[in-house]
Amino acid sequence: xxxxxxxxxVICILILYGLIFFSNSANAELVNRFWCVLDGDQQVPPNNxxxxxxxxxxxxxxxxxLVYNINVNDIDKITGINLYSYGNYTQNASMLLDFLKEAxxxxxxxxxxxxxxxxxxxxxxxxAVGGVTSDDLQGELKGKSLADLLELMEDGGxxxxxxxxxxxxxxxxxxxxxxxxxxxPDITDFQWD
Numbered sequence: 001x002x003x004x005x006x007x008x009x010v011i012c013i014l015i016l017y018g019l020i021f022f023s024n025s026a027n028a029e030l031v032n033r034f035w036c037v038l039d040g041d042q043q044v045p046p047n048n049x050x051x052x053x054x055x056x057x058x059x060x061x062x063x064x065x066l067v068y069n070i071n072v073n074d075i076d077k078i079t080g081i082n083l084y085s086y087g088n089y090t091q092n093a094s095m096l097l098d099f100l101k102e103a104x105x106x107x108x109x110x111x112x113x114x115x116x117x118x119x120x121x122x123x124x125x126x127x128a129v130g131g132v133t134s135d136d137l138q139g140e141l142k143g144k145s146l147a148d149l150l151e152l153m154e155d156g157g158x159x160x161x162x163x164x165x166x167x168x169x170x171x172x173x174x175x176x177x178x179x180x181x182x183x184x185p186d187i188t189d190f191q192w193d
Contacts, residue, residue: 035054043170082097084161
């Protein structure tokens with residue numbers, strides 16, 4: 001039942017992505033989309049938490065911009081949400097992006113909507129939404145492009161980790177970024193008159 005509710009949440013978020021971030025179907029085809037499930041079983045070592053979530057990433061085709069969305073359930077007292085590299089043979093893992101630092105307020109149809117919602121209470125739903133450019137990259141990718149991040153991600157070289165007060169080294173984690181197509185129609189795809 002928990003997995004079914006999670007999948008329904010993923011579908012709703014994907015629909016919301018289409019409605020908020022793309023004003024027409026032509027723009028919707030110009031991105032690389034990925035999503036990744038986060039849970040305690042992927043933590044090293046695995047921990048016994050009931051928390052879970054997912055990360056959605058969208059790169060523009062020219063890899064100049066990246067939009068992300070992080071959703072969690074049954075997590076409380078979040079202290080950090082970061083994208084790390086696994087490093088290479090000459091260096092250790094490094095933090096590439098601080099998703100809480102980059103979280104932004106969205107302006108949709110003139111109304112301010114603050115989706116960043118990290119609080120001391122049980123988190124459920126979207127906790128961070130942001131937009132990133134290559135200037136925001138840190139660690140081994142500092143001074144490089146988002147295309148380098150995309151390549152590293154496609155090669156299995158990154159993971160997302162959510163840290164909490166109870167689990168300062170990470171409560172949930174994920175590193176399997178699955179590419180997704182535009183699976184839902186946009187509003188502009190329909191004949192409304």
